[in-house]
Amino acid sequence: MIVLGRDGFSEKLAKKMHAKFVRIESKIFPDGESYFRISEPERVKGEKVILVVRGESSKLDQNRMLTESLLILDKLKELRAKKTCLLLPYIPYARQDKEFLKGETISIKTFRSILKEKCDLLVNVTSHDFRKEGWIDRKTYVMDATDSIAEFLKSKKFKDPVFVAPDMGVNESVEKLAKSLGGNSLGFKKERDRKTGKIRTSGKIPNLRGKELVIYDDMVSTGGTIHNALKLAKKTGAGKIICVTIHMISVLNKKHGKNSIDLIRDECDEFLATDTIESEVSRISVIPDLAKTLLKIF
Numbered sequence: 245m246i247v248l249g250r251d252g253f254s255e256k257l258a259k260k261m262h263a264k265f266v267r268i269e270s271k272i273f274p275d276g277e278s279y280f281r282i283s284e285p286e287r288v289k290g291e292k293v294i295l296v297v298r299g300e301s302s303k304l305d306q307n308r309m310l311t312e313s314l315l316i317l318d319k320l321k322e323l324r325a326k327k328t329c330l331l332l333p334y335i336p337y338a339r340q341d342k343e344f345l346k347g348e349t350i351s352i353k354t355f356r357s358i359l360k361e362k363c364d365l366l367v368n369v370t371s372h373d374f375r376k377e378g379w380i381d382r383k384t385y386v387m388d389a390t391d392s393i394a395e396f397l398k399s400k401k402f403k404d405p406v407f408v409a410p411d412m413g414v415n416e417s418v419e420k421l422a423k424s425l426g427g428n429s430l431g432f433k434k435e436r437d438r439k440t441g442k443i444r445t446s447g448k449i450p451n452l453r454g455k456e457l458v459i460y461d462d463m464v465s466t467g468g469t470i471h472n473a474l475k476l477a478k479k480t481g482a483g484k485i486i487c488v489t490i491h492m493i494s495v496l497n498k499k500h501g502k503n504s505i506d507l508i509r510d511e512c513d514e515f516l517a518t519d520t521i522e523s524e525v526s527r528i529s530v531i532p533d534l535a536k537t538l539l540k541i542f
């Protein structure tokens with residue numbers, strides 16, 4: 245088995261899986277086009293290959309991730325790999341999973357079907373719920389990262405914590421975390437203006453004086469969703485608030501004039517993310533669970 249990738253994450257994954265690691269070299273041409281090269285092409289023939297395509301929070305380029313996936317998967321076919329698995333810890337365009345306004349593209353549906361045609365197995369870590377859309381089949385697998393998060397949070401030794409969903413869309417995951425860490429859950433309602441993108445968050449504010457609160461969301465982009473939830477959570481009188489997310493995409497929050505990592509970090513006691521995307525708050529690793537899962541399914 246070979247793990248193919250460009251960063252330390254793929255190298256660690258290979259080690260955990262007792263697989264060989266082969267590096268992908270890359271550069272960007274002056275006109276913006278991408279260049280990729282498998283550094284040891286002679287090792288691929290007849291092997292099972294896991295291609296890892298992953299980005300860094302502050303310079304995440306989702307379009308380049310898709311280009312890299314398509315180009316390398318074709319190259320692996322040409323080099324006669326025995327079987328290929330595309331691992332996108334964060335799958336680009338995951339949020340565009342519905343036609344909210346008539347005429348909009350359902351981008352993730354298109355990209356998932358193109359990508360899975362090019363490989364034997366497409367794997368990503370929890371994003372929007374593809375199960376609900378009926379998009380999970382024998383060629384696709386979504387690994388739930390709440391197990392890795394729960395495992396990490398055990399070390400915090402919470403006493404009666406409350407897990408908060410900043411948006412009903414992640415309520416199921418929040419309840420799962422509450423169950424595995426022995427706490428209660430609370431959900432806020434988020435509404436988004438589909439034209440302006442502005443969000444409004446509302447919900448009951450119970451008295452949680454002195455308690456530890458964990459606000460969880462599957463991804464952070466501008467930070468607006470968690471920031472709104474933080475404002476409500478603070479009104480509960482909680483003693484400590486931790487924010488945690490799976491995919492940390494760090495962008496400028498124009499309303500607050502701050503990068504989303506700083507926006508959230510400045511308002512809570514601790515801000516944590518997994519390493520599906522490299523970021524300065526990525527302290528929870530999904531590598532152990534991914535290694536176990538991949539050894540089982542691929």
Ligand code: R5P
Pocket residue numbers: 339411413414461462463464465466467468469470
């Ligand atoms: C939305 O449906 C997702 O679950 C996240 O809540 C959202 O993508 C977070 O975006 P932002 O940080 O820009 O509010």
